[in-house]
Amino acid sequence: MFTGLLAELEKNLKKLPGIGSKSAQRLAMFLISNHQDDALKLADSIRDAVEQYTNCSVCNILTEYEICKFCSDAHRNEQLLCIVENTQDVFLIENTQEFNGKYYVLNNLLSPIDGIGPDEISFPQLISLVKEREIEEVVLALSPSAEGESTINFLAAELTEFVQKITRLSTGLPFGGDIEYTNKLTLGNALIRRYSV
Amino acid sequence: MRVSKLEIIDFRNIHKFEKNFEPGGAIFFGKNGTGKTNLLEAISYCAFGKSIRSASDSELINFSKAFFRISAKFSFNHLENIITAANDDHKKLIKIDGTKISKISELYQYVKVVYFSPEDINLISGGPTNRRKFIDLAISQSSYKYLEDLRLYHRILKQRNALLKSDFSRNEKISWDTKFIEIGTRIIISRKKYLKEFIPGLSEKYFFVSGKRENLDVEYKHSFPTSEFEEFSNSFANHLERIESDEMRLQRTLAGPHLDDIIFKIDNNIARNFGSQGQKRSLVITARLVQADIIKRKDSEAPILIFDDVLADLDRGRAQRIMDLLGEEHQIFIATPNIELYEKFNLERIDLENLLNEK
Ligand SMILES: [Zn+2]
Numbered sequence: 001m002f003t004g005l006l007a008e009l010e011k012n013l014k015k016l017p018g019i020g021s022k023s024a025q026r027l028a029m030f031l032i033s034n035h036q037d038d039a040l041k042l043a044d045s046i047r048d049a050v051e052q053y054t055n056c057s058v059c060n061i062l063t064e065y066e067i068c069k070f071c072s073d074a075h076r077n078e079q080l081l082c083i084v085e086n087t088q089d090v091f092l093i094e095n096t097q098e099f100n101g102k103y104y105v106l107n108n109l110l111s112p113i114d115g116i117g118p119d120e121i122s123f124p125q126l127i128s129l130v131k132e133r134e135i136e137e138v139v140l141a142l143s144p145s146a147e148g149e150s151t152i153n154f155l156a157a158e159l160t161e162f163v164q165k166i167t168r169l170s171t172g173l174p175f176g177g178d179i180e181y182t183n184k185l186t187l188g189n190a191l192i193r194r195y196s197v
Numbered sequence: 198m199r200v201s202k203l204e205i206i207d208f209r210n211i212h213k214f215e216k217n218f219e220p221g222g223a224i225f226f227g228k229n230g231t232g233k234t235n236l237l238e239a240i241s242y243c244a245f246g247k248s249i250r251s252a253s254d255s256e257l258i259n260f261s262k263a264f265f266r267i268s269a270k271f272s273f274n275h276l277e278n279i280i281t282a283a284n285d286d287h288k289k290l291i292k293i294d295g296t297k298i299s300k301i302s303e304l305y306q307y308v309k310v311v312y313f314s315p316e317d318i319n320l321i322s323g324g325p326t327n328r329r330k331f332i333d334l335a336i337s338q339s340s341y342k343y344l345e346d347l348r349l350y351h352r353i354l355k356q357r358n359a360l361l362k363s364d365f366s367r368n369e370k371i372s373w374d375t376k377f378i379e380i381g382t383r384i385i386i387s388r389k390k391y392l393k394e395f396i397p398g399l400s401e402k403y404f405f406v407s408g409k410r411e412n413l414d415v416e417y418k419h420s421f422p423t424s425e426f427e428e429f430s431n432s433f434a435n436h437l438e439r440i441e442s443d444e445m446r447l448q449r450t451l452a453g454p455h456l457d458d459i460i461f462k463i464d465n466n467i468a469r470n471f472g473s474q475g476q477k478r479s480l481v482i483t484a485r486l487v488q489a490d491i492i493k494r495k496d497s498e499a500p501i502l503i504f505d506d507v508l509a510d511l512d513r514g515r516a517q518r519i520m521d522l523l524g525e526e527h528q529i530f531i532a533t534p535n536i537e538l539y540e541k542f543n544l545e546r547i548d549l550e551n552l553l554n555e556k
Contacts, residue, residue, distance in 0.1 A: 111356060117363070150376055151372070153373075
């Protein structure tokens with residue numbers, strides 16, 4: 001059993017996804033014993049990244065600039081908008097190399113249990129962005145979970161008067177699965193075979 | 198479907214057990230308290246990933262020990278699988294051939310067991326939850342898709358109930374209702390499809406078990422009005438629209454497959470209210486037999502049947518006729534204090550008093 005500072009470190013490591021008690025203890029020991037330089041570098045870069053990264057003022061992607069590299073990229077198709085749950089999903093879609101439009105990050109999905117309604121999924125900003133740009137197609141790249149499905153239904157209903165075409169990913173995705181767990185190939189196919197809602 | 202080997206460490210009162218089984222199965226006998234039922238429970242634990250009798254794993258752990266472990270070798274469609282189930286320091290760990298599974302329902306594809314428990318009487322005597330659980334598990338044993346639908350439905354239901362407590366917009370409500378109606382309807386259709394197969398089999402077998410004296414009817418009772426001229430999904434949607442103000446006032450969902458029921462009638466009388474103990478008991482055993490028949494048809498292999506002394510309370514005639522219905526193709530495990538009752542079965546007899554006290 002760890003005590004004092006070490007216990008504190010273990011407690012904080014355990015908050016990371018996928019880290020249990022045993023791994024947290026092993027990591028804590030690793031950090032304080034032989035690799036002190038590396039550990040301090042890690043601490044610095046955690047601080048830098050956390051402090052520098054904020055949500056892009058246009059699309060909510062986590063970025064170290066005021067406006068992210070996707071929003072400021074003139075080669076990307078402004079008329080094509082992909083709506084995702086979080087920044088991680090953006091990078092998953094980028095990896096497929098099948099998408100050359102812009103992104104919009106909701107940062108949440110509708111979930112009344114957690115008190116998350118339209119205002120908590122950045123919906124008001126999304127509506128003004130859609131009205132401002134003449135968007136031809138919105139791709140709803142959300143997971144087919146209960147929350148994802150209802151968010152797709154909601155956005156489709158709300159956006160339909162402003163956008164000609166609203167599509168969602170094809171159901172090549174494992175049912176009830178998360179897009180995060182889908183490999184590159186399947187996600188790429190799901191994007192190519194997207195269909196209108 | 199066969200279990201050929203079972204090993205147990207510190208499960209309930211069993212400290213150590215190791216045995217190879219014959220393809221036909223076995224009868225565990227011995228006085229009450231010798232752990233007969235615990236062996237049945239251990240086999241079924243590998244099929245359902247949890248106890249058939251108690252809700253929590255901690256009760257299963259041998260007194261004064263911190264863990265239990267069950268390991269069993271099953272063969273299904275000529276493939277062998279070793280299932281190990283353990284609970285160590287309050288953590289459940291189930292593996293199929295050494296690979297950890299994340300959802301216990303993954304077991305359903307590998308191990309097919311139908312368990313005949315004395316508590317099954319609640320299927321007739323108890324509330325509707327018992328009957329929904331019965332049909333949901335029966336369908337899930339052969340359909341992973343149905344299980345996924347159930348999970349999704351209950352998640353949406355929980356969200357929908359929370360929504361009804363909040364100040365929602367029209368489009369928000371519609372967004373939840375669309376999926377709620379879609380999945381709810383799919384569940385109802387799957388259940389009715391299952392009953393289409395289940396009811397004729399049950400009526401025929403129950404007629405035989407009752408000595409060709411009693412007629413059985415089964416009805417699916419919806420939580421909303423239906424009509425043969427309208428799709429379920431439309432009836433469901435229209436009903437939800439009609440009851441919206443009630444739902445908002447009571448802040449919960451008032452219709453859907455989570456509120457449906459199955460009504461069993463013997464000679465046109467509702468079995469739950471008017472059936473005798475003997476009628477109810479023989480009816481639930483027959484229902485389990487039909488459940489096993491349907492698994493057999495779907496998987497082309499007969500599930501393992503496990504009897505926790507359920508025939509003991511029946512009159513001789515009904516018990517005899519139920520035994521006549523049991524096909525040779527099943528591997529059967531029985532626990533009983535009176536072995537004479539099951540004399541017609543040519544099964545290996547395992548005397549627990551000797552076996553567990555040997556060491
Ligand atoms: Zn941006």
